[in-house]
Amino acid sequence: MKVAITSTGNSLISKVDQRFGRCAYFVIYDTVTKAMEFIPNAGIHAEEGAGSAAVQLIASRKVEKIVSVEFGFKVKPLLDSLKIQMISIKGEHTVQEIIDMIEKS
Amino acid sequence: MIIKSDTGIITNTDTPNLIDSQKVSMRKNPVKIAIASGKGGTGKTFISTNLFAILSQQNIPVSLVDCDAEEPNDHFFFIGDLIEEKVVTVRIPSINSESCRFCGKCHEYCNYNAIFYLPMHHQISVLEELCHSCGACLVACGHHAITEKEMNIGHIRTFFIKEGNSFIEARVNIGVYSPVNVIKAAIKEADNQNIILLDSPPGTSCPFIHTVATADYVVLVAEPTPFGMSDFKKSIEVLKKLNKPYGVIINKSTLGNRNLYEYIEQEQIELLMEIPYESEIAVSYSEGKIISDLHPKWHKRFEILYEQIKEKTCK
Numbered sequence: 001m002k003v004a005i006t007s008t009g010n011s012l013i014s015k016v017d018q019r020f021g022r023c024a025y026f027v028i029y030d031t032v033t034k035a036m037e038f039i040p041n042a043g044i045h046a047e048e049g050a051g052s053a054a055v056q057l058i059a060s061r062k063v064e065k066i067v068s069v070e071f072g073f074k075v076k077p078l079l080d081s082l083k084i085q086m087i088s089i090k091g092e093h094t095v096q097e098i099i100d101m102i103e104k105s
Numbered sequence: 106m107i108i109k110s111d112t113g114i115i116t117n118t119d120t121p122n123l124i125d126s127q128k129v130s131m132r133k134n135p136v137k138i139a140i141a142s143g144k145g146g147t148g149k150t151f152i153s154t155n156l157f158a159i160l161s162q163q164n165i166p167v168s169l170v171d172c173d174a175e176e177p178n179d180h181f182f183f184i185g186d187l188i189e190e191k192v193v194t195v196r197i198p199s200i201n202s203e204s205c206r207f208c209g210k211c212h213e214y215c216n217y218n219a220i221f222y223l224p225m226h227h228q229i230s231v232l233e234e235l236c237h238s239c240g241a242c243l244v245a246c247g248h249h250a251i252t253e254k255e256m257n258i259g260h261i262r263t264f265f266i267k268e269g270n271s272f273i274e275a276r277v278n279i280g281v282y283s284p285v286n287v288i289k290a291a292i293k294e295a296d297n298q299n300i301i302l303l304d305s306p307p308g309t310s311c312p313f314i315h316t317v318a319t320a321d322y323v324v325l326v327a328e329p330t331p332f333g334m335s336d337f338k339k340s341i342e343v344l345k346k347l348n349k350p351y352g353v354i355i356n357k358s359t360l361g362n363r364n365l366y367e368y369i370e371q372e373q374i375e376l377l378m379e380i381p382y383e384s385e386i387a388v389s390y391s392e393g394k395i396i397s398d399l400h401p402k403w404h405k406r407f408e409i410l411y412e413q414i415k416e417k418t419c420k
Contacts, residue, residue, distance in 0.1 A: 043218070047217070049235045056223060
């Protein structure tokens with residue numbers, strides 16, 4: 001299964017980005033192969049529709065779960081229709097901490 | 106009756122207007138005065154409604170357009186008969202999934218991320234709330250898979266106040282991304298030949314720009330507070346770019362500090378009027394009353410204001 005995490009930078013010690021559509025990077029983590037991919041979010045400077053662009057990006061990578069803090073209200077119906085689960089976390093965490101949590105669960 | 110304007114706005118009206126052609130032949134260009142501000146709550150509606158009231162009393166033909174389509178409130182101050190209601194619609198694309206080949210060209214052409222496209226899921230759809238009705242996707246589609254449909258985005262209501270005086274309210278539906286098309290349609294609806302007052306929306310973004318862009322003169326209402334100062338500077342920047350003549354009214358002039366006064370002196374901006382922070386004004390306003398109707402002093406002051414504006418807008 002692939003999980004996407006919104007990240008403020010391109011390393012494991014980067015903090016999770018608070019925003020889904022306008023995050024700096026998406027980290028795509030494969031729980032089977034343990035492979036990790038950092039994708040810069042081209043939609044960060046989009047005038048409008050950053051959320052829908054982000055959904056298209058992560059859906060095209062066959063992601064099943066997405067971890068972030070805030071999701072825009074337009075994004076939810078899109079993610080629901082694609083059966084991608086939104087996981088909203090509280091507090092400040094690094095990408096590594098999130099991956100550890102995913103592994104434990 | 107369906108009217109299509111050059112901005113792509115379609116308006117439907119239930120009451121056919123038979124004298125349209127006559128109106129056009131008689132029409133002269135009215136003077137449009139926008140009452141605007143950067144910051145909200147500075148007194149745009151207060152100035153607009155008082156100007157409208159004193160002009161009406163002088164039997165000067167005038168129309169007031171409430172362009173604050175997201176929160177119109179001028180109607181609280183006047184009693185009039187609703188004479189016309191129009192629906193404002195925009196055209197948005199609709200994708201026929203049977204003709205669609207999932208080439209993604211429409212998605213590529215869309216500047217607003219309004220076409221949700223996932224080729225491997227064979228999924229394509231229009232995100233209506235993001236669409237700007239630009240029509241680029243129709244041009245892009247080579248397979249005739251995109252047609253247009255109309256979406257209702259708001260209303261324009263015209264009220265008859267007295268002979269020669271009308272009040273027009275723009276009201277956008279809740280959840281519509283931009284009120285601009287409704288505002289434009291409302292301004293077009295004002296067919297007064299003499300003076301049109303535009304009570305502008307707050308802020309300095311698209312709704313403000315599209316309102317003041319149609320005006321011959323802009324009355325900026327500012328307050329001498331740090332927030333008022335910051336937003337005033339932004340609105341001045343926009344008006345300079347649009348090359349519009351303007352003057353300023355300082356409302357609640359007894360509050361805050363002198364920074365705004367120093368700024369307008371330095372920039373040589375004309376001060377049209379000062380209104381002190383008085384509870385009497387606030388109380389009458391909150392009761393939906395017009396201060397210039399209540400006090401001869403204020404009636405006179407708004408008359409002087411109008412004379413000043415008239416000088417600037419004489420063509």
